[in-house]
Amino acid sequence: MKKTFVAWMLAASTLLCVGASAQTSKPMQKPVIVLVHGAFADASSWNGVVNILHKDGYFVIAAANPLRGAKSDGAYIGSLVGDLKQPVVLVGHSYGGNVITEAANGHANVKALVYVSAFAPDTGETLGELTGKFPGSSLGQSLAPPADLADGGKDLYILQDKFHAQFAADVPAANAALMAATQRPLQQAALDEKAGTPAWKSISSWWIYGDADKNIPPAAMAFMAKRAAAKDVVVVKGASHVVMVSHPDAVAHLIEKAASN
Template sequence: MQSHPTPESTTAQRSRRRIAALGAAGLAVLTAAVSLTVPAEAGNTTKPTIVLVHGAWADSTSWDKVTRQLKDDGYSTVTPKLGLNSVAEDVAIVSTALNKISGRKVLVSHSYGGIVTAGASHGRTDVSAFVYAAALVPDEGDSIASLGADFTQSEAFGHLIFTGEPFASPAFIDPAFFHQYFAQDLSKRQAAVLNAAQLPLNFPIVGTPSGPVGWHNIPSWYAVSGEDRMIDPAEERWMAARVGATVVEFPTASHAGGITRLASRFTELIEHAVCSTRTG
């Protein structure tokens, strides 16, 4: 998802652009080097639980293809359903889910889910890896709006249907425009399934600053959706560079395409992350 522009100082904007340029150069190296080949398992063969956190204008069923493949490969999965009412509430939902799971966890997030996993992972020692799909990844103090301030804004924000006061209440993407902006690489039938599962995002979330985050010093992997119309792919690359993620590019993927149409490739990325962080 993306946001309305938020004013920043000229100095801050220039700094962000310099960092983005450096990040893009680094990502080119990472993208060329990474392989989705899953390493041979060694040492501790206990598999972590894969916790998959959905984004805005979606629900946990958006992960169905990925979870099916993970389960076929012997992994346990948990897919919390977010309320999308506030960042704090959603962080609490995921934190509660994590507390109920024993052993190691890998946190996987799509879109706004990255905001949630960043907060829910703070202070934990049982998260071994992060895997992102077209996800927003904040540092402390960042909001969805500030993350997107220097990047191209999504035209989907001109096609929101608010349930109350505009920009102060939960909103849906107009169903007539959902396919065009959220899932343009899927068939009409496939997009209609996702469209029907839309949950409204309480719009004040867009400006809510993140609290302390837990991704520092934990390895991460990031799948960039090259044809994303909700989050600027350049923003995705910048965020991935900032967290030091190993990056793969899905050049033709829409916002939803990386976890649906390309679910097999994204599942491989998750399993690569699991095996790369295996201990013992």
């Protein structure tokens, strides 16, 4: 099913490129933008960013992240990237940063990584370690009791009555309520999974996050961005964990900057 979907998307991309070439007499050179959402969100969290990127002529895929663990999720996103023949910019939000750090490995067409309020672990690190390295996260107090799965695993959700303040404080309450109701869970074991080889050691990265993030401490993201020798770091004053929802223009601008590098 995924291959059929990607083939359809590539056909659409080809038609867009042909149209652009007919008007400009030059082949379209812009990379494909692949957006990977994080835990407690879904692909619609990128809608505002996608609208801007579309207007600016980019072909975009907002992938459905399984949220089961970075190695399996990274393999899934990596297979999607492998089906694309064009250059790719991989963009990850929150836990999705962990996924793109895995997914980019072995794919020479990935030209840039963009971390949006995201994790970028080094080899052997876990997300729990990175979150606890600096003070500021209140996520643990906002989670519902883990939901048991048939295979013995457990899923994590944010309590809906705490979602707005914890996850999306700078998003209108009505919008945050919809996000809370449609949130997708993260498998608990993903928090303790040790990271593999990080793609940011060989691929240039760009970073954007809010200084009012309550999920991942801003100091932790500053640490990870510096460690990755990020090309650019944008800190949005007053922005929550979902900076791509509350400030899609700033996020899209940074993605386009990475794409044109």
